[in-house]
Amino acid sequence: MTTQRIFITGGASGLGRAIALRYARAGWRVCIGDVNATRGAEVLRELQPLAAAALYLPCDVTRAEDLRAVAERLTADxxxxxxxxxxxxxxxxxxxxxxxxxxxxxxxxxxxxxxxxGCYVFTPLFKRQGHGHFVNVSSLAGLLDVPRASCYNASKAAVVSLSETLQNEFAGTGLGVTLVCPSFFKTNLAESLRNVDSATRAAVNRVLERSKVSAEDIADQIFQAVRERTFYVLPHAQGRQAWLMKRLLPRPLYMRIINKQMRRMRGSDSLKDG
Known part of the structure; x- marks a missing residue:
């Protein structure tokens, strides 16, 4: 059987790193792309004992030319x-x-x-091969509408819509899509925050650290979903419940529940800050 191959953007930390290690342990060829060369080299050293052909390639997802260079390198190698x-x-x-x-x-x-x-650059390659699978990492924020997160919510909702559309477009082909919508989990997301005060940054870190679901747990679920060609991956039980509430409850009732939960969360943070 031919060794399978995976490429992961943002692969030098957090969930990307966990996915890379999960696939390396399963015997896949793993390539990580990231803007952070230092972390990329560190993760590559972790990968190499598990997957000798592992690669780290500098990749900024705001530059299509970086993604094209990765596609060309993986095609060549x-x-x-x-x-x-x-x-x-x-x-x-x-x-x-x-x-x-x-x-x-x-x-x-x-x-x-x-x-x-990522989808635009690699879809033609997938079609030439006759197979390929995208894993698009969104967030529970893309399915819900938590207050005070309009920018993040809107960006992740777009990923949900794009992924659902691609699932329709790829129907009947050898191409597939998995959409991942985690809630909070232990990661370094707070490092990406700009223009926020130290209290907000600390509050975000506390919420992430409280989670009982780890990046490794989510990586396991992604591995299983790709193998079974499952579309939705919602790793958190509370997240699945919240999404169900949004779809089934009258909008005013759903809004009251969400706002009550957010007030409780902020109140808990305020007590800890004091």
Whole structure:
């Protein structure tokens, strides 16, 4: 059986790193792309004992030419790629008027257009091969509408819509899509925050650290979903419940529940800050 091949954007930390290690342990050829060369080299050293052909390639998802260079390199070295994980992302919490427009530009360029570029560049390669699978990492924020996160919510909702559309477009072909919508989990997402005060950054870190679901747990679920060609991956039980509530409950009742939960969360943070 031919060794399978995977490429992961944002692969040098957090969920991207966990996915890379999960696939390396399963015997896949693994390539990570990232803008952080230092972390890329560190993860590559972790991967090499597990997957001797592992690669780290500098890749900024805001540059289509970087993604094209990766596609060309993997075609030359590996003869193609079987799975592409569009994982790179950043956050920008805050009410609509509190998030600078330049932060909106940055978040949309990375979270939305970064996924679009990944799919745009690799779809022709997948079609030439006759097979291929995208894993697009969105967020529960893309399915819900949590207050004070309009920029992040909107960017992740776009990834949901894009992925659902591609699933329709790829029907009956050898191409597939998996959409991943995690809630909070232990990662370094807070590092991507700009124009926020230390209290907001600390609050985000606390929420991430409280999660009982790890990046490794989510990587396991992604591995299983790709193998079974499952579309939706919602790793958190509470997230699945919230999504169900949004779809089934009257909008006013759903809004009251969500706002009550957010007030409780902020109240808990305020007590800890004091």
């Amino acid at each position: 590996w003869g193609g790629v079987d799975v592409v994980v569009n994982n790179a992302g950043v956050a920008a919490p805050g009410a609509l008027e509190d998030v600078p427009l330049e932060d909106w530009d940055r978040v949309l360029d990375i979270n939305v257009m970064g996924v679009v570029r």
